[in-house]
Amino acid sequence: MHRFILAVLRRDLTLAARRRGDWLIAQFFFVMVASLFPLGVGPEPEMLARIGPGVLWVAATLASLLSLSRLFADDHHDGSLEHMVLSPEPTVLLVLGKSLAHWLIYCIPLLIIAPVLGIQFNLPWDAILVLEISLLLGTPILSLLGGVGAALTLGLRGGGVLLTLLILPLYVPALIFGAGAVDGVMAGTGAQAHLSLLGAFMVLSLMIAPWIAAAALRVSLE
Amino acid sequence: MTSDTLLLSVHNLACARGERTLFKAMNFSVGAGELLLVQGGNGQGKTSLLRLLTGLARPEEGEVRWRGQPIQKNREAFHAEMIYLGHANGVKDDLNPVENLRFAEGLQGRAFEEERAVAILRRLGLSRCLDLPCRVLSFGQRRRVALSALLLADAGLWILDEPLTGLDVHAVALMEGLIRDHLAAGGLCVATTHQALNLEGVKVQRLLVGNVAIPELV
Numbered sequence: 001m002h003r004f005i006l007a008v009l010r011r012d013l014t015l016a017a018r019r020r021g022d023w024l025i026a027q028f029f030f031v032m033v034a035s036l037f038p039l040g041v042g043p044e045p046e047m048l049a050r051i052g053p054g055v056l057w058v059a060a061t062l063a064s065l066l067s068l069s070r071l072f073a074d075d076h077h078d079g080s081l082e083h084m085v086l087s088p089e090p091t092v093l094l095v096l097g098k099s100l101a102h103w104l105i106y107c108i109p110l111l112i113i114a115p116v117l118g119i120q121f122n123l124p125w126d127a128i129l130v131l132e133i134s135l136l137l138g139t140p141i142l143s144l145l146g147g148v149g150a151a152l153t154l155g156l157r158g159g160g161v162l163l164t165l166l167i168l169p170l171y172v173p174a175l176i177f178g179a180g181a182v183d184g185v186m187a188g189t190g191a192q193a194h195l196s197l198l199g200a201f202m203v204l205s206l207m208i209a210p211w212i213a214a215a216a217l218r219v220s221l222e
Numbered sequence: 223m224t225s226d227t228l229l230l231s232v233h234n235l236a237c238a239r240g241e242r243t244l245f246k247a248m249n250f251s252v253g254a255g256e257l258l259l260v261q262g263g264n265g266q267g268k269t270s271l272l273r274l275l276t277g278l279a280r281p282e283e284g285e286v287r288w289r290g291q292p293i294q295k296n297r298e299a300f301h302a303e304m305i306y307l308g309h310a311n312g313v314k315d316d317l318n319p320v321e322n323l324r325f326a327e328g329l330q331g332r333a334f335e336e337e338r339a340v341a342i343l344r345r346l347g348l349s350r351c352l353d354l355p356c357r358v359l360s361f362g363q364r365r366r367v368a369l370s371a372l373l374l375a376d377a378g379l380w381i382l383d384e385p386l387t388g389l390d391v392h393a394v395a396l397m398e399g400l401i402r403d404h405l406a407a408g409g410l411c412v413a414t415t416h417q418a419l420n421l422e423g424v425k426v427q428r429l430l431v432g433n434v435a436i437p438e439l440v
Contacts, residue, residue, distance in 0.1 A: 003328075003331065004328075004329070004331055007325065007328030007329050007331075008329065010325075010328070011325040011328070011329070014317070014321070014325075015314060015316055015317070018316035018317070018355075019316060077310070078310055078311065078312060078313065078314065078315070079308055079309070079310025079311055079312035079313075080310075080312040080313070080314060082278060082306065082308055082310070082312065083306070083312040083326065083329065084329050085278065086276060086277070086278065086301050086304070086305075086306055087301060087329050087330050087331065088297075088298045088299075088301045088302040088330065088331055089298075089329075089331055221278055221279075222273075222278065222279045222280065
């Protein structure tokens, strides 16, 4: 079972390494969106620190969405998805492996860039630390729920836009608790409650999302 | 594999695409060493039938059985013994042929034997392309990579959708030989093709899908 997930992981990581362009686009997008806000709302440090957590979380969400439409689409296009679904291993594990690969490839770099952008938004260090923790707990939710959306919109015309419309509302809890945790630590009320809820939501997505995505994938392939 | 129980059978199978019924009340069985050649015009439901046989699609009615068990209930055991080659090759453009086979084997949960894989690729005439990304290979060469995966898998049941598309005469002859060897070793094969196949000494069943008459091919 773990061998199958590892095989999926290794394959997706190798493919991502061969196509660094796609990978860089998502990271640049994150930096760009986050950098546009100071230009739009003005450079007052207090204002930036106030909107910073929300902006960074929204930017991270959009950046991870950018790559989601191709989570299954490339493999569907060249036929390898059918081969993977016809593997003796359960489709749930395939979805889990692919979501995990998406998280490692597209979300871990966001975690590395986020502190730099946090400094740009004049966030204090303890807020940046909580931002990191909230992204660490929250970004797996984006990959897992995104997998459901990617499976549902597989092979549809304009699937990318539809995916965004379907999935963004589901991201709302992650966004609220993630940005709320950072706001909390800056307001002095602490981040623990938000982070606990975020963690619970992540575990819930981990338990449910792969099953739904696997069922959606089978329907999409039929 | 115990060849006496190796049997793919279809019972009262019906398939519909949207409103249109492609076929219904279809019954047949394929035993060890037999080739089922699915024939029919374009759009008559050959690919749909093959996808039903693999379990990728669900039938409107009826069921497909492997070794007497419905494949939906016995999915893992069935897929461990079956390999499907569809219209798309399932070959990743960014990987070279050897890497493609490595991941294909890994995803099937089998250990990868590199020497054997390279030997198969050489046998299929890809010895000069072993370390080139599949992106730069021709259509026919990519098809050959997909066929190598077929040989490497060592599955009892082959389900091939137009396996000869894009292959040159040498590769077609090679493919005929491979199918003969596979059947002689007690395997089963279900294939669709529009091309003539030279399959002497092979037990061939023919199945016409749809109502368009097709001239004899074999």
